[in-house]
Amino acid sequence: MELSEAINMRTSVRYYEDREVEEEKIRALIDAAIRAPTASGLENWLFVIYGSEEARKKAHELTARGMVKYYESFGLPEEKIERLKKRMYEEGMYRAPLYIGIFIDRNVRFLKGEEFDELELLWSVESAAMAIQNLMLKAVELGLGTCYIGVANFKGIEEEFKAMAGIGENYFLVGLITVGYPKEDIKPRKRKKSFEKVVKFV
Template structure:
């Protein structure tokens, strides 16, 4: 498999098979991902791997928290800007509409939509969740380093025959997750990433988001 194939093969899986992932395979992915680029070689990223009974215990804890606090905890960062403008607003709206349409949930069925969204906090059935954090003393630039590390992890997972789903939804309960994984005070929780074998027959995993045309993204300046 080459890099182009890994990029094309990566997607955010939202339904996983009940199939374990050996710890050695996860270690191999993370060990190779250490080569992700980082300005000044700061390497500001941290990752916590949770699986097995510990993952089940964490998810049960979060479910209880969600019943008491459906809107989650006070956020440490905005997942989206408070006021999205175009074209970003339309892209986000269309993404949500297409996702629910892929599994036959109409817009007016709020209960079914909420039930599907709640699967985020069950990692969509994945056997492993990676939780990412960054040193609080880092600036905006170092957050890009964390993103490059995560992208490297996702592409290496494809190479290993695995699938992922980066999940900022875990940040809604960042305090509970941080306490559970023993996150030091100087580290800020960012997100989770489901890791496992996707159920490729599930309709939600056959849906793909589109992308803006190259002309909207890249400007070639030659004169």
């Protein structure tokens, strides 16, 4: 598969087959992820594989809770919230055979001193974000689907993901990714904005 094909085929997959992801494919995803650029060469990322039956169940419950909170905060009408709950709990939206949490260790840094706290966090998050993109593109090549779950960062939810992993407060969750074999055909969406609208030459 050409890189351009993987880029164009990548899309957010929300429904998955009830089928485990092979260990060699999990390793391939992480191997691709850690080839990403990393600020100051720190490699201060941690990839937590939530793959046990108990962890998957908990991860889905936390995702569902986060999605409901997200749309409630957005002001979605109650009837639409109820439809969301049905898709989450009854139809299995975001229920995946694998969840990968990408964390960064805020204690591992290059520049010392409070004046650099925000900059060091930004660099670390950028490094982890590039690792996530590598992982997602590799998933396309392997016939897997992924989806970025931002609601895992809500207060009270991120803490539970860290508790499941047995890691301390120094870790920051950059993203939670669902991984699995897509239940439906992949249909990438077109971007809303054209090249001309997102580019400025100077």
